[in-house]
Amino acid sequence: SASPRFSTAAESSFNHRNPSRVPNLIGGAFVDSKSTSTIDVINPATQEVVSQIPLTTNEEFKAAVAAAKQAFPSWRNTPITTRQRIMFKLQELIRRDMDKLAKNITTEQGKTLKDAHGDVFRGLEVVEHSCGMATLKMGEYVPNVASGIDTYSIREPLGVCAGICPFNFPAMIPLWMFPVAVTCGNTFVLKPSEKDPGASIMLAELAMEAGLPPGVLNIVHGTNDIVNAICDDDDIRAISFVGSNTAGMHIYARASAKGKRVQSNMGAKNHGIVMPDANKDATLNALLAAGFGAAGQRCMALSTIVFVGDSESWLNDLVECAKGLKVNAGIEPNADLGPVISKQAKERICRLVQSGVESGAKLLLDGRNIVVPGYEQGNFIGPTILTGVTADMECYKEEIFGPVLVCMKADSLEDALNIVNRNRYGNGASIFTTSGAVARKFQTEVEAGQVGINVPIPVPLPFFSFTGNKSSFAGDLNFYGKAGVNFFTQIKTVTQQWKDLPSGSGVSLAMPTSQ
Numbered sequence: 079s080a081s082p083r084f085s086t087a088a089e090s091s092f093n094h095r096n097p098s099r100v101p102n103l104i105g106g107a108f109v110d111s112k113s114t115s116t117i118d119v120i121n122p123a124t125q126e127v128v129s130q131i132p133l134t135t136n137e138e139f140k141a142a143v144a145a146a147k148q149a150f151p152s153w154r155n156t157p158i159t160t161r162q163r164i165m166f167k168l169q170e171l172i173r174r175d176m177d178k179l180a181k182n183i184t185t186e187q188g189k190t191l192k193d194a195h196g197d198v199f200r201g202l203e204v205v206e207h208s209c210g211m212a213t214l215k216m217g218e219y220v221p222n223v224a225s226g227i228d229t230y231s232i233r234e235p236l237g238v239c240a241g242i243c244p245f246n247f248p249a250m251i252p253l254w255m256f257p258v259a260v261t262c263g264n265t266f267v268l269k270p271s272e273k274d275p276g277a278s279i280m281l282a283e284l285a286m287e288a289g290l291p292p293g294v295l296n297i298v299h300g301t302n303d304i305v306n307a308i309c310d311d312d313d314i315r316a317i318s319f320v321g322s323n324t325a326g327m328h329i330y331a332r333a334s335a336k337g338k339r340v341q342s343n344m345g346a347k348n349h350g351i352v353m354p355d356a357n358k359d360a361t362l363n364a365l366l367a368a369g370f371g372a373a374g375q376r377c378m379a380l381s382t383i384v385f386v387g388d389s390e391s392w393l394n395d396l397v398e399c400a401k402g403l404k405v406n407a408g409i410e411p412n413a414d415l416g417p418v419i420s421k422q423a424k425e426r427i428c429r430l431v432q433s434g435v436e437s438g439a440k441l442l443l444d445g446r447n448i449v450v451p452g453y454e455q456g457n458f459i460g461p462t463i464l465t466g467v468t469a470d471m472e473c474y475k476e477e478i479f480g481p482v483l484v485c486m487k488a489d490s491l492e493d494a495l496n497i498v499n500r501n502r503y504g505n506g507a508s509i510f511t512t513s514g515a516v517a518r519k520f521q522t523e524v525e526a527g528q529v530g531i532n533v534p535i536p537v538p539l540p541f542f543s544f545t546g547n548k549s550s551f552a553g554d555l556n557f558y559g560k561a562g563v564n565f566f567t568q569i570k571t572v573t574q575q576w577k578d579l580p581s582g583s584g585v586s587l588a589m590p591t592s593q
C-alpha cells in the first residue's frame with residue numbers, strides 16, 4: 079500500500095483505525111496523539127481520505143521538544159564521522175525505498191510518479207551532501223596573532239532546531255532541513271505539511287533504521303497552533319520554514335522576536351524572458367515543463383513569460399504544444415500533470431484566471447473545466463494560458479500556484495528587465511537567448527536570487543544554496559550548502575596562549591594589542 083506502515087513502532091491502535099491516524103514521533107517512539115481533533119489527508123485525484131493528522135496537544139508538543147533537548151548533549155558529542163555514517167546509510171535506505179516514497183507522494187500530493195521520484199531525489203542529494211559534514215563545518219585557525227598566541231574558530235551546533243514544511247515537496251523539503259541540522263549535531267522537531275505528512279514519517283523511519291538515536295529527530299503534526307508554539311518555545315533555537323508569505327512572515331516576526339534564527343523561503347512569481355534569437359524548440363519545451371510540471375505547484379515554476387519583440391509569434395505553437403499535455407491522476411503512467419492539492423486551491427486558481435479575463439487579458443487556453451475520466455472528483459485544471467497580461471492585474475501580482483502561464487510582451491531586454499525587477503518576488507528568473515552579451519546583461523541586472531540562462535528551473539544542487547531573494551526569502555542564511563551549515567551552527571572563537579611567561583613583567587590594565 080502507498081500509506082506508511084510505521085513498521086518501527088509497536089503495532090498499536092493507529093495502525094488499525096480506518097482511516098489510519100498519522101503518529102507523532104517523540105523520543106524515538108511513534109505515538110498516537112491524544113487529541114480528538116484531526117484533519118483529513120485527502121488524495122487530490124480521488125478525494126479519498128488517505129489518513130488523518132492529529133492537532134497535537136501542547137503537552138505532546140512539549141514532550142517532543144523535551145525529547146530533543148534530552149538527546150542533544152550526547153548527540154553533539156557523538157563523533158562527526160559517526161553522524162556522517164548515519165547519513166551515508168540513510169541515503170542508501172532512501173534509494174532502497176524510492177518507489178514506496180514516490181507512491182506515497184503521488185497518493186497524498188497528486189504529482190506524477192516520475193515527478194515524485196524527482197521530489198525524493200532532490201532531497202536525497204542533500205543527504206549525500208551531509209555525508210561530508212566534517213569538511214563543511216571546519217573552523218579556521220590563525221597562529222601567532224600576538225607573540226605566542228593563536229586564535230581558532232569552531233562551528234558548534236545550536237541545540238534544538240525546528241522545521242515547518244509546505245505541501246508541494248513532501249520529501250525534498252524535510253530533507254532540505256533535518257539532515258543538515260542533525261549532521262551538524264543539533265536535534266530536531268519537524269512539522270510536516272498537514273496535507274501530505276506520509277513522506278516525512280517514512281523518512282523518519284528510515285533515519286532511525288540508519289541509526290539516528292531516539293530524540294534526535296521528532297515529528298509533531300498540526301497547523302497554526304503548533305507553529306505558534308514552535309515560534310514561542312524557549313528551548314528551540316532556530317526555525318527553517320518553507321511556504322507562503324503569509325505564514326512565513328508571521329513565523330519570521332514571531333520567532334525573531336524571541337531571539338531565534340529563522341530562514342524563511344516563501345512565495346514566488348518567476349519570469350521567463352524569451353528573446354527572439356533563442357532556440358525555438360528548446361525554449362518552448364522548457365516553458366511547458368517549467369510552467370505546467372507539478373501542475374505549476376513549484377516555487378520555482380516559470381509562471382510568467384515575457385516575450386521580447388518577435389518572439390511573441392511563438393505563442394500559437396506554445397498553445398498547440400500545451401494542448402497535447404496529458405492531464406491525469408499522477409499514478410497513471412501517461413500523466414504529464416496531476417491535480418492541484420485541494421478543492422480550495424482549484425477555486426483560488428480559477429478565480430485568479432477569471433479576474434485576469436475580467437481585467438482584459440485574453441484566455442488562449444482554458445483548462446478550468448477539464449474532466450478526467452475515472453477521476454471525475456479530482457482537483458484537475460488543464461494547462462491554461464493568459465496573454466496580454468499587464469503588471470497591474472491581480473493574476474500577475476498574486477502567486478497563482480497552478481498550471482497557468484501568464485504571458486506579457488516587452489519591446490526590448492530593458493523593458494523585460496524592468497518588468498521582472500518591479501515584481502516584489504525574487505526567487506528565480508530565466509532568459510532564453512543565443513547571445514552571450516544579452517545573457518550577461520540579464521545575469522548582472524536581474525533582481526532575482528536564482529538565475530537561469532537557457533535553464534528553466536535553476537535550482538542549485540546542495541553544494542550551492544537555495545538563494546531566493548526580495549520577498550521570496552527572509553533571513554540571511556539560505557537553505558543547504560555552506561549557508562545552510564552556517565545556519566545550523568554558531569561560531570565559537572578561542573584565543574590561547576601557550577608560552578613560558580617571564581616572571582616580574584608586571585600588570586597592565588590597558589586594552590591588549592599586538593604590535
Ligand code: NAD
Pocket residue numbers: 242243244245246247269270271272300301302303305306320321322323324325326328343344345346376377477479505544546550
Ligand atoms: P503554507 O504557508 O500554507 O503552509 C506552510 C506551513 O505553514 C504548513 O506547515 C502550515 O501548517 C503552516 N501554516 C500555514 N498558515 C499558517 C499560519 N497562518 N500560521 C502558522 N502556520 C501556518 O504554504 P503551502 O500552501 O503549504 O505551500 C505553498 C507555498 O510555499 C507557495 O507560496 C510556494 O511558493 C511556497 N514554497 C516556497 C519554496 C521556496 O523555497 N521559496 C519552496 C516550496 C514552496
